[in-house]
Amino acid sequence: MLALGLGMIAALCWAVHDICVRFVSQSGAIYPALVAVVLSGTVAMLPLTLxxxxxxxxxxxxxxxxxxxxxxxxVASVGxxxxxxxxxxxxxxxxxGSFPVLSVGWAAWNGQAIAGDQWAAIALVVGGVGLVSVLSDEDESNGSQLKAIIWSLVAAFGFFATFAxxxxxxxxxxxxxxxxxxRLIAVVLLTMILLRQTGPKIPARRNWPLLGVMGVLDAIAxxxxxxxGTLDRPEFAAVAASTFGALTIILxxxxxxxxxxxxxxxxxxxxxxxxxxxxx
Structure with a gap:
């Protein structure tokens, strides 16, 4: 199914993007990097889109x-x-990674028939991604886990609503x-958020090439x-895209x-x- 194929391409791009995040997050503030990623991806796709x-x-x-x-x-990016x-x-x-449940549920709400075996397959995807993450070695928290859960729910809803x-x-x-x-709207809003934050407004110069690559990957995804959206069963693209977490760990x-x-x-x-x- 073509929608699944597009979703897997997106998942691979986001997986490589997340590998890069590991290096960037250790050497700079989050919001300057986030704005740089979204902006660079937007600039990269501008000539092709025009x-x-x-x-x-x-x-x-x-x-x-x-x-x-x-x-x-x-909203999704900040979350x-x-x-x-x-x-x-x-x-x-x-x-x-549970956002595909919302995507498929929304499709069902709008009259798209979702068979029982398809729900079971979706549960396998989400459950498998969750199992890979739960068994990861990274146990430390840098703050309130309740806040982490709230931000995670914000991100999940944001991705679902973005795709829908x-x-x-x-x-x-x-x-x-x-x-x-x-992406242009996101650049404007994220820049406004960045300007209200304390600390550095521009990423470290040594990270610029990597942030550019991350931006292109994010734009492709x-x-x-x-x-x-124009294909049969577009909600399945979101299901496939949710595997980015598992692919990140495999990479x-x-x-x-x-x-x-x-x-x-x-x-x-x-x-x-x-x-x-x-x-x-």
């Missing part, structure tokens, strides 16, 4: 939904960075302009999810030589069993 985007198809409704999607993308800033990963990652409104916008517009407008095991337990491998197997079943 050239290939079908701007003539963008209706007033499409612009409005794109703007709302940008607001929710801001994600704050949740991971507090931690631990094993607590926040499963909560954030963005995909709705692509039905009455075009995915490239929709993604660009959404979001574009993949938005593009699924860390592959390239950073971080340990993976037998239980985590079981979680990975459950995750991709669910994805494979949905693709049938």
């Amino acid at each position: 050239w290939l985007g079908h701007w003539d198809t963008m209706t007033r409704t499409a612009y409005g939904l794109s703007a709302v999607s940008g607001v929710f993308f801001t 994600l960075y704050n949740a991971f800033g507090i931690g631990p990963v094993r607590l926040v990652a499963p909560i954030i 409104t963005g995909q709705a916008a692509t039905l009455v517009g075009d995915e490239l302009p929709v993604t660009l407008v959404s 979001l574009s993949m999810i938005m593009s699924a 860390a095991w592959t390239f950073l030589k971080e340990r993976m337990t037998g239980g985590q491998w079981i979680g990975v197997a459950l995750t991709f069993t669910g994805i494979g079943y949905l693709a049938i």
Whole structure:
């Protein structure tokens, strides 16, 4: 199913992005890095969008939904960075990764038939991602775990709403302009938040190349999810995208030589069993 394929591309991009976050978060403030990532991804996609985007198809409704999607993308980003800033990963990652349940539930609410076996497969995906995260070695918290849970719920809802409104916008517009407008709104809002924060406003110069790569990856991932809005079962793109947490840990095991337990491998197997079943 094409929607699942786009979701997996998004998941891989976000997984590599999260590996990069590990290096950036150790050497600078969060909000300057977040603004730099969103801004660099927006700038990178600007020429392509102006050239290939079908701007003539963008209706007033499409612009409005794109703007709302940008607001929710801001909410999701702030929630994600704050949740991971507090931690631990094993607590926040499963909560954030549960957003596909909201996406599929929303599709069902709007009349999309979701069979029982599909719900079971979705539960396998979310449960597998959660198992991988819960069995991670990172136990320390940098603050109140209640705050971490609240920020995680904010991020989960933000991602669900970003995808729901963005995909709705692509039905009455075009995915490239929709993604660009959404990101422009996020850049403006995140910059306003940054200016109200104390501390550095610009990321460390040594991180600029890495932040640029992260921005491009983030832009590709979001574009993949938005593009699924015109396909059959677009909610399944969100399900596939939620595997980014498991893929991050697999990439860390592959390239950073971080340990993976037998239980985590079981979680990975459950995750991709669910994805494979949905693709049938």
